[in-house]
Ligand SMILES: Nc1ncnc2c1ncn2[C@@H]1O[C@H](COP(=O)(O)OP(=O)(O)OP(=O)(O)O)[C@@H](O)[C@H]1O
C-alpha cells in the first residue's frame with residue numbers, strides 16, 4: 001500500500017511535468033479555457049450560492065448559541081466570530097470540498113472516458129501532447145475561477161448569517177454588519193482565503209485529472225476513477241488546509 | 252513503402268511477435284489478418300512507434316524509425332492517419348470539427364483553406380449534411396467515415412486502420428472497406444489494415460499478410476488466397492462452411 005502510494009505520487013508528478021508546457025496552439029487553448037470556465041466554474045455558481053447562504057446561517061446560529069449564555073458579550077461579537085469562521089475556514093475549505101465532489105468527478109469521468117475510448121491515443125498519435133492539451137485548460141480554469149467562487153461564497157455566507165440572525169431574533173441585521181466590520185484585517189481575511197482557494201483549485205484540477213487520465217480498462221474503471229478523484233482531492237484539500245493554516249498563521 | 256525487418260516483441264514471458272518481416276507496399280491496401288490475440292495490434296503499434304520492438308527495425312522509405320530525431324518523429328506523425336477500432340472520435344466536437352482538428356493543430360493554412368479542405372474531405376467520405384452533428388448522434392458506419400475523414404484530412408502518406416469494420420453490418424462493412432481502398436489508390440498511400448474478417452480480405456486485399464502465433468505464415472494477393480494450399484491459411488479461411496463452398500466453386 002505504501003509503495004502504491006509513492007508510485008502514484010511519482011506518476012502524478014510526472015504527469016504534471018507534461019501538463020505544464022506551453023500550449024501548441026494558443027487559439028485552441030483559449031477556446032478550451034473558455035469552455036472549461038463555463039463547465040467547471042459558471043455551472044457551479046448555483047450550488048455555491050445555496051451552500052454559502054445556509055452555511056452562513058448555521059454558523060451564526062451556532063455561534064449565537066455558544067455565546068448567548070453570557071449577557072456581557074455584545075451581540076455584534078457573534079457577527080464578528082461568524083465572520084472569522086466563514087472567511088477563514090468555511091468558505092474556502094467547505095466550498096472547495098463540495099466542488100471537489102462536483103467538479104472532480106466531472107473531470108475524472110470525462111478524461112477517463114476519453115482514455116478508454118482511445119481519444120487520448122488518437123491525440124498522441126497525431127503528435128499532440130494530450131496531457132497538456134486536455135488538462136492544462138481545466139487546471140487554469142479552476143485556478144482562475146475558484147477564487148471568484150470563494151469571494152462570492154464569502155459575501156453570501158455573511159449575508160446569510162446576518163439574515164438568519166435577524167429573522168431568528170439573535171442579532172439585529174445592523175449589528176451584524178457592525179460586527180462584520182469590527183477589527184477587520186484585509187490580509188488575514190481576504191488574501192488568506194484567496195491563497196487557500198487557489199491552492200485547492202490546483203489540487204482539485206490536478207488530482208482529479210490524474211485519476212481520470214490514468215484509467216485503464218472500461219466503463220467500470222471510469223466509475224472507480226471518478227470516485228477516487230473525489231476521495232483523493234478531498235483528502236489532499238484537508239491535508240493542504242492544515243499545512244497552509246499552520247504556515248500562514250504562524251508566519 | 253514501410254518495411255518491418257525481424258520484428259520481435261515480448262510482454263514479460265509472453266512472446267507476441269517472433270521475427271516478422273514484411274514490406275508494406277505503397278498505393279496498396281496491405282491487410283494483416285490473423286486470430287484474435289495473434290499480435291496484429293501490437294505490430295501496428297510498433298510501426299506507429301508507440302511500442303519499441305525488442306529486436307528488428309521499422310523503415311519508412313529510407314529512414315529507420317528507431318534512429319529518427321525527435322523532431323522528425325513528430326513530423327512523421329503528421330504524415331500518418333490512423334483509424335481506431337472504436338473510431339476514437341472526439342465526442343465534444345462535431346463531425347466537421349473532428350475532421351478539422353488536425354488542420355487546426357498542425358496545418359499552416361488560412362481559415363478559408365481549412366474550410367475548403369474540410370469540405371473536400373467531408374465530400375470524399377460522403378458525409379454531406381452531417382457537419383454539425385455530434386458523434387453520439389450518428390450511426391456506427393458514419394462514425395467510421397468521420398474517423399477515416401479525420402485520418403486523411405492532413406493528406407497523409409500512410410494510413411493505418413485497426414479493424415475498421417468491426418461492429419458494422421456486412422453491407423456497411425464492405426462500403427467502409429471499399430472507401431479505404433479507393434482512398435488508398437486515389438492518394439497513393441501506404442495503407443495497413445488489421446482485420447480478422449475474410450470478407451475484407453477478398454474484397455480489398457491488394458496485399459494480404461497472414462499472421463499466426465507471432466509468425467508471418469503466408470503472404471499474397473486476395474485472388475491467391477482462395478487458391479492457397481498453405482495449411483495455416485486453409486485452417487483459418489476454411490473454418491467457415493461458406494468459404495469451403497466458395498473455394499469449391501472457385502476451383503472448378
Ligand atoms: N500493452 C500490453 N501489455 C502486455 N501484453 C500485451 C499488451 N498489448 C498486447 N498484449 C498481448 O499481446 C498479445 C497480442 O495482442 P494484440 O492486441 O496484438 O492482438 P490482436 O491480434 O490485435 O487481437 P484482436 O484481433 O483481438 O484485436 C495478446 O496476448 C495480448 O495479451
Ligand SMILES: [Mg+2]
Pocket residue numbers: 291292293413445
Ligand atoms: Mg487488435
